[in-house]
Every structure is written in structure tokens, then in C-alpha cells.
Amino acid sequence: MSAAAGSRGWDAPAALDSGPAGIPDPATTPVPPELRREIEAHMALYPDPGSASLPALEAAQRVHGWCSPEAIEQVACVMGVTPASLDAVATFYDMLETEPAGAHAIYVCTNISCSLRGADALYEAMRDAAGEDAAFNVRSFECLGACDIAPMASVDGVYVGPLQIEDVPRLLDDVRAGRPVLAEKQLLGRACADPEASG
Amino acid sequence: MKILFDRIDEPGLNTLEVYERRGGYESLRKALGMTPEALLSDLEASNLRGRGGAGFQMGKKVSFLPHGAIDRYLVCNADESEPGTFKDRELMQKTPHLLIEGLIIASYAARASRSFIYIRGEYVQQADVLEAALAEARAAGYIGERILGSEHSLSLVLHRGAGAYICGEETGLLDSLEGKRGNPRLKPPFPANQGLYQGPTLINNVETLATVPAIVRMGGAEYARLGTETSTGTKLVSVSGHVQRPGNYEIELGVPARAIIYGLAGGPPQGRSVKCWFPGGSSSPVMTAEDLDLPYDFDSLAKAGSMLGSGAIIVVDDSTRILDVALKTARFYRHESCGKCTPCREGTNWTVHMLERIDRGEATPMDIEIMVSVQNHIIGNCLCVLGDAMAMPIGSMIAKFRDEFEAHIETRRLQALEPVQA
Numbered sequence: 001m002s003a004a005a006g007s008r009g010w011d012a013p014a015a016l017d018s019g020p021a022g023i024p025d026p027a028t029t030p031v032p033p034e035l036r037r038e039i040e041a042h043m044a045l046y047p048d049p050g051s052a053s054l055p056a057l058e059a060a061q062r063v064h065g066w067c068s069p070e071a072i073e074q075v076a077c078v079m080g081v082t083p084a085s086l087d088a089v090a091t092f093y094d095m096l097e098t099e100p101a102g103a104h105a106i107y108v109c110t111n112i113s114c115s116l117r118g119a120d121a122l123y124e125a126m127r128d129a130a131g132e133d134a135a136f137n138v139r140s141f142e143c144l145g146a147c148d149i150a151p152m153a154s155v156d157g158v159y160v161g162p163l164q165i166e167d168v169p170r171l172l173d174d175v176r177a178g179r180p181v182l183a184e185k186q187l188l189g190r191a192c193a194d195p196e197a198s199g
Numbered sequence: 200m201k202i203l204f205d206r207i208d209e210p211g212l213n214t215l216e217v218y219e220r221r222g223g224y225e226s227l228r229k230a231l232g233m234t235p236e237a238l239l240s241d242l243e244a245s246n247l248r249g250r251g252g253a254g255f256q257m258g259k260k261v262s263f264l265p266h267g268a269i270d271r272y273l274v275c276n277a278d279e280s281e282p283g284t285f286k287d288r289e290l291m292q293k294t295p296h297l298l299i300e301g302l303i304i305a306s307y308a309a310r311a312s313r314s315f316i317y318i319r320g321e322y323v324q325q326a327d328v329l330e331a332a333l334a335e336a337r338a339a340g341y342i343g344e345r346i347l348g349s350e351h352s353l354s355l356v357l358h359r360g361a362g363a364y365i366c367g368e369e370t371g372l373l374d375s376l377e378g379k380r381g382n383p384r385l386k387p388p389f390p391a392n393q394g395l396y397q398g399p400t401l402i403n404n405v406e407t408l409a410t411v412p413a414i415v416r417m418g419g420a421e422y423a424r425l426g427t428e429t430s431t432g433t434k435l436v437s438v439s440g441h442v443q444r445p446g447n448y449e450i451e452l453g454v455p456a457r458a459i460i461y462g463l464a465g466g467p468p469q470g471r472s473v474k475c476w477f478p479g480g481s482s483s484p485v486m487t488a489e490d491l492d493l494p495y496d497f498d499s500l501a502k503a504g505s506m507l508g509s510g511a512i513i514v515v516d517d518s519t520r521i522l523d524v525a526l527k528t529a530r531f532y533r534h535e536s537c538g539k540c541t542p543c544r545e546g547t548n549w550t551v552h553m554l555e556r557i558d559r560g561e562a563t564p565m566d567i568e569i570m571v572s573v574q575n576h577i578i579g580n581c582l583c584v585l586g587d588a589m590a591m592p593i594g595s596m597i598a599k600f601r602d603e604f605e606a607h608i609e610t611r612r613l614q615a616l617e618p619v620q621a
Contacts (some may be wrong), residue, residue, distance in 0.1 A: 023407040045356045047270075047313065048396055054361050058320070079437055092380040092537075095320045095364030107321070111282045112527045113439035113513055140520075142320050142364060142531055143282035146448040147513075157323030161427035166235030188324060192289060193438075193446020194463070 008049040020084055024077035031074040037062050039078045052079065053089050057096055066097040094141070096097050102137035106130070110140040113147035117162070123153045125165045130174055136172070149187055159187035200425060202413045202433050203406065204449040207293045213328055215335040219298040224341060226412035230304045230379040231349040238308045242411070244419030248432040250481070251276055251367075251404030252509045258419075261309045263391035264399045271392065272400040273311035274376065275302055275408055278360055278367040280380040282479035282531060283511035287405035289447050291318070294409070295332035299355070301411035305342060305429045307351050309401045314353055317372050320361040329357055363598040364535035368583045369393075369402045371537065382539045383583035407436055421536040426452035430482035430496035434510050438464040441471065441516035460514055467516040475599070476518045479508020479530050482588030484595030485515075505595070521600040522607060525593055526554045532589035543586030550593060557604065560611030567604055571597055 021093040039056040043049035043194045056065055056075045064071040069083070076083045090096045095105075108123040130136040142157070146152045152161025155175060162184045163171070167182060172189045191198070209215040218224070230238050243258030258291075264271055275298070279287040291298060300317075306314050306354045318326050333355060336342050344352045358376055365371040366381040373395050375381035394400025410432065414422045423431045430452040435457055439445045443465030450459060460466060460476065467473055475485040478495070484505040486493070493499050515524055531545040551572045556562045573596075574590035581587070598606060 017373060031296075033467050035317075035386075048377065051358070051376060051379040054320075054375070058359070070338060072532045088380055089378070092363060093360070096361050096578045112477075112524065113283050113532055115446075115523075115527055116440045116513075116515060116519065143284075143575060144535060145279050145288050145319070147283055147285055147437065150439060150445065151507070154321060155321075157321075160325065177552050188292070192293070193444055194201070194203055197207045197449070199342060 013177055021082060022080055023080055024031045026077055029073060029077040031077055032063060033126065034073060035059060036078050039075060043079065049079065050081065053081075053086060054093070057086065061096060066101050067100060068100070071102035072132050084103035097137070102133070102135050102158055105135050105154070105177075106136055106138045106156075106171075107144060108138065108140075109144040109146070109150070109152055109154075113143070114150040114152060118165075119151035122153075122163055122165060122168070125168050126153070128170075129168045133172075135176070146187060149185075149190065150191060152187075155181045160185045161187070200433060200451060201449050203290060203294075203297070203409055203435060204447075206291070207490045207503045210295050212554070213292070213294060213332060215332070215509070217313055218294070223351070223412075224300055224339075226314060227300050227303055227341065227414040227514050227592075228347060230307055230415050231347055234354060234411065235267075235308050235310055238304070238415070241419040242305075242308060242414060245414045246419075246429070247407065247410060247414060248497060249431065250406035250410070250459055252281065252482075253486060254507060257364040257403060257407055261305070261401055262403055263311050263389070264311075265392065266310075270313065270396075270398050271309060271311040272395045273306045273309055274369075274372065274395060274400055274402045275301065275316040275405060275407045276367060276369065276372060276402055277316050278372060279405070279509075280319055280364040280367045280598070281482060281509045281511060282528075283437060283439050283477060283480050283513040285439075286447050286510060287436045288322060288325055290409050290435070291310070291322070292328055293570045295329045296336065296599070297409045297412060298405055299332060299336050299341070301408035302355070303353060304411050305344065305403060305408055306353050307349075309413055310475060311401060312352055312354070313351055313354045315376060315395075316355070316357050317366070317376055318357065318359055319366070326357060326359055327439055331538065333357060336414060353357040356468065361585065362601040364531075365583070365585060367536045368585065369524055372402070373400065380537070382537050383585075385582055391438060411470075413464065425487040427494070427496050427498075429498050430507075434495075434507075436495070437509075439511070439512040439516070440476075441467045441473075441519075442514050445466060453494045453499075455492050456486075456495045456512070460491065460512060462516070464512075467514060471516040474515050474519060475501075475521070475524070475550065475596075477513040477592065479506045480511040481513065481531065481592060482584075483508045484507075485524075485599065520607075521596055521603050522554065522558055525596050528591055528592055528596075529554055532585060536585055539553070540581035540583075540586065542577045543589075546573050546586055549573055549591050550589065560608075562608050563612075564605055564608060565599065566608075567597060 042052035042055040060071040148163030249259045250256045255444040297462040316408045370384035390400040473488045538544045574594040577586040577590040
């Protein structure tokens with residue numbers, strides 16, 4: 001995958017003739033005002049503003065599409081930390097993308113409970129169907145905490161299941177069209193399995 | 200007896216209006232009328248054990264916090280990531296105020312003035328529900344300065360993670376909440392003494408905190424009559440895998456596992472039988488069909504060599520190769536190892552390599568021995584139990600299904616000897 005034009009990308013060799021980057025200078029680092037406001041609001045919530053790095057990186061990812069060097073630089077500038085300290089964080093967490101990624105995140109759970117019910121084939125089918133479409137970011141994911149609707153997927157944060165391979169084309173079409181994804185298979189509409197829970 | 204799941208699908212239960220109409224926040228009023236000491240002794244009388252995995256007595260954990268003029272923190276662990284576990288998700292999504300009320304009561308017992316809910320980043324919809332409920336609770340004066348006219352004040356921040364199993368480990372969670380990589384810390388010092396921002400910190404699971412309002416309402420001694428003597432109360436179990444009705448069920452601790460797997464969840468599909476089952480998430484040593492009559496409680500499972508863990512029962516039926524279960528399990532822990540401790544980082548990686556070698560038909564029976572020894576070298580040798588969480592189930596699979604591993608190795612060896620058909 002190629003990095004966005006103008007950015008260095010993560011695979012660029014480190015510049016060995018200069019020291020590590022310091023805290024970006026606010027005077028020379030433009031940050032979109034909306035993003036700055038959002039990061040500052042998160043920082044204000046904690047006794048130590050450093051706690052805001054995850055929500056800040058998440059916000060920057062929403063703006064830039066991924067945690068690009070430019071995104072990291074902007075977060076570092078607002079938070080007053082070095083880009084390297086944020087690189088370390090961004091590379092640790094699965095939901096932070098350190099390479100350019102499609103706008104629609106489709107996480108197919110392939111952990112034990114889902115795989116016992118056919119998740120591996122579902123993931124393959126999802127990846128094949130999405131093909132080269134750059135709008136999609138299809139990933140196999142560790143347990144998403146919805147084994148009651150196994151096999152399942154999270155589509156831009158919306159949980160759907162149990163999924164069959166036949167559901168895949170319609171799921172992708174719903175995303176493309178901006179419709180609610182597989183409305184009848186969404187987790188939120190599902191009743192508790194416990195028969196006595198309804199009282 | 201439904202305590203947590205009592206009419207949980209009632210429309211609008213996620214709103215303050217419906218929750219209050221059902222008597223919500225009455226337990227908070229009652230608790231604030233007690234002294235923190237009296238409240239704490241009530242919690243201790245309930246014998247409530249933590250619902251996140253370790254099963255440590257909640258009241259005792261609260262009592263470990265030092266007294267005096269110092270900032271104390273309460274952190275709710277909502278990073279539900281143990282494979283097979285999805286109980287906290289249903290609670291947060293459907294009855295968020297129950298968690299919030301329990302959290303406020305616990306903060307009063309612990310004299311904590313700042314609190315956080317660390318929710319896994321994947322739970323976007325549940326976090327949104329919680330966020331809305333928090334706004335209602337703040338507006339109603341349940342969170343903030345001098346709650347309901349008492350001396351107790353509390354701030355509460357919802358913090359979203361970004362996808363890392365290790366952040367469910369309490370010290371990994373604290374580092375993550377401080378904005379760092381979620382690497383577990385060396386213990387001691389334990390979080391009760393030095394936790395978040397180096398301050399005394401109480402960390403409780405969602406289900407544990409959501410149980411607190413019922414304890415206050417019923418009284419600790421009355422609550423302790425539910426379940427067994429050492430595993431009191433009700434427990435949410437998440438049943439998944441090869442069962443006909445996967446889902447969350449609220450049971451009284453001590454019921455036979457068979458009643459959960461077959462009675463509630465319907466057992467494996469027609470014509471299949473239970474090969475093995477994880478009693479408490481994928482980190483727990485597997486049990487077999489012979490263990491189905493065990494009482495489902497903390498001590499019975501521990502005595503049988505496994506654990507209740509997070510209460511997630513994963514059922515595997517006889518159509519599945521144990522090798523595939525082992526591979527799935529080991530690959531997960533390899534992916535989630537934070538890499539800080541060598542036995543875990545290397546042990547999970549090499550276990551996957553050895554299992555793949557067996558799968559490809561390149562292994563000898565000696566590989567099984569080496570794999571066992573790798574597991575034994577992980578257990579107890581790391582800062583946290585992530586490595587153990589792979590070593591224990593893998594060790595149990597080898598111990599209980601050794602024949603199957605050996606038969607696979609032998610079959611593949613013989614296949615390799617056969618002349619290739621022209």
C-alpha cells in the first residue's frame with residue numbers, strides 16, 4: 001500500500017543523521033480547529049492530560065483516515081508530547097490504523113466461538129467480496145464480545161449476526177448505499193437469551 | 200431469581216425515567232444514609248466475589264485502600280475481551296444506570312472522588328448508551344458535587360479503549376488509561392496502594408458493580424444466602440460455541456454445569472455430543488463431558504483443576520479437532536501478548552509454531568513433550584497472567600486429548616511414507 005501523497009509513510013528509513021523529533025512547534029504545525037478542540041476537550045477530562053492519547057488518536061484517525069505521520073504530528077502538537085511517544089501508542093492498539101485503510105471498518109470476528117460456527121469461511125468470503133474496493137477495510141478480529149450472534153462482524157461499530165455467507169453481498173451493498181447494515185440482524189434489536197429475563 | 204437480568208428487555212430501561220420508575224437509585228439513597236464503614240461491612244457480608252475473572256472478594260478489595268486525605272480512584276473494568284465473554288455488553292447496553300448506580304455506591308464505600316469506566320473500543324454502541332445515561336445521571340445530581348445533599352462527591356469519565364485484550368488486565372488497563380501502551384506493571388505495589396496516577400485505586404468489573412445496588416437493597420447477609428457458601432449470589436454466564444441457544448443466562452452459583460449447557464443453552468446440535476468445554480473463557484483449562492455434573496461455582500471448578508473465570512462457557516462438540524481449538528487459542532494469545540515478558544512473548548509464538556508443525560504433519564511425538572515444557576515454563580514467570588492464560592488451556596488440551604495429538608502425528612507420518620500415486 002502506498003502512503004498518502006506528501007507523507008513519509010511508516011516504512012521510510014529513519015533519518016540517522018538527526019536526533020528524534022521533538023515536540024512539534026505550534027507555530028509551524030497547522031491543526032484543523034475542530035480536531036484541536038476535540039483533543040483539548042478530552043485532555044480537560046483527566047487529572048493528567050496525557051490520558052487523552054487514545055481518544056485523541058481516535059479523533060485524528062477519523063479526520064485523516066489513519067494514524068498518518070501528519071495525524072500523529074498534529075496530536076503531538078496539541079498534547080505537547082513527542083510524535084514518538086504517540087507512535088508507540090498507535091502501534092499497540094488494533095483499532096488504530098498505522099497504514100492507510102478503507103473508510104469503512106469491517107471487523108470479522110474469527111476467535112474461537114465464532115470460528116466454531118463458520119467464521120473463517122465468512123471472513124474469506126467478506127474479503128473476496130470486498131475485493132479491491134478501497135472503501136472497505138476488512139479485517140479478521142479477535143473476540144468482539146458477541147458470541148451469542150456468532151459468526152458476526154462489526155461494521156463501522158455496528159454489530160451484526162449471526163451471519164451467513166449469503167449475507168455478505170447485501171451487507172456490503174448496505175454500506176455502499178449508506179443504509180442501516182442488515183437491519184434485521186443487528187445486535188441492538190435482540191432480546192436476552194435468558195427465558196426468565198422478561199419477567 | 201433474576202437480580203441483574205430482572206425484566207432487562209423492558210423498553211426504555213436504558214433511560215433514567217424508566218430506571219427510576221422501577222426503583223432505580225433508591226439503593227444509592229439508602230447507601231448515602233449509611234456511613235462508609237457500615238456500607239463496607241454490608242458489602243463484606245455479601246461475600247460477593249469479583250465477576251471479572253479472578254474472583255477476589257469485592258469488599259475485601261475495597262478495605263485494602265488506605266485512608267487519609269489522599270485522592271482515591273475507582274476504575275470500572277469494562278474492557279470485556281476474554282474470548283467467549285459478552286455479559287457486560289448486555290448489561291451496559293440495556294441497563295446502564297444499574298452499573299452507574301453500583302459504581303457510585305462503591306465509590307462511597309471506597310471514599311473515591313474520581314472514577315472512570317474503561318470500555319473496550321469495539322463496544323461503540325454500548326459506549327454511546329452509557330454516555331447518554333451518564334449525561335442523565337449528571338443532570339439529575341447523581342454524579343457531581345455533594346451527591347443528593349451528602350458529603351460525597353464524584354466525577355465519572357467514560358474512557359474508550361482502542362482494541363487490546365491486555366487492557367483487561369488491571370495494571371495494563373491503568374497504563375492504557377494513563378495514555379500509554381497497555382503494558383502490565385510489576386506487582387506489588389498493587390493498585391490498591393499505587394494504581395492510577397500512582398494513587399490508591401479500586402478496580403472492579405462491570406457485573407460486580409452492577410450487583411452492588413441489589414446488595415444494598417437486600418442487605419449483604421440476605422444476598423449471601425443465594426448461591427453457595429463460598430460462591431454467593433447469582434452470576435451471568437455467557438454460553439457460546441456448539442450449543443443450540445447461545446446467549447447470556449443469569450444463574451444461581453452452584454447449579455450443575457449440565458443444567459446450563461443442556462438445560463438453558465440446549466446443548467450441542469442434534470446428533471452431536473460435548474467433546475470439551477471451557478468453563479470460564481478461553482483462558483480456563485478445558486473440561487470434558489465427564490465434568491458436566493460439576494457444580495458451577497468458583498471453588499468446585501478450582502478443585503476440578505479449572506476456573507470459573509469470567510463465566511464464559513464455550514462448548515466444543517465432537518465434530519471438531521482438538522488441534523484446531525488449540526491453534527485458535529494459541530494464535531489469539533500470541534497476537535495479544537504485549538511482548539514485555541520473554542516467557543509469554545516467545546512461549547506463545549513457539550507454541551503456535553509447534554502446533555502448526557503438528558498440523559502440517561512434520562512433527563514427532565517429542566514435539567508434544569517440548570510443547571508441554573514450554574507451557575510449564577510460562578506459568579508463574581511473567582508480570583501478568585496472559586501467558587498463563589494460554590499455557591493452562593493448551594496444557595489441559597494436551598493432558599486430556601494426548602491420544603488425539605499423537606494419532607494425528609502418526610497418521611500424517613504414515614501418509615508421508617505412502618508412495619505417491621502416479
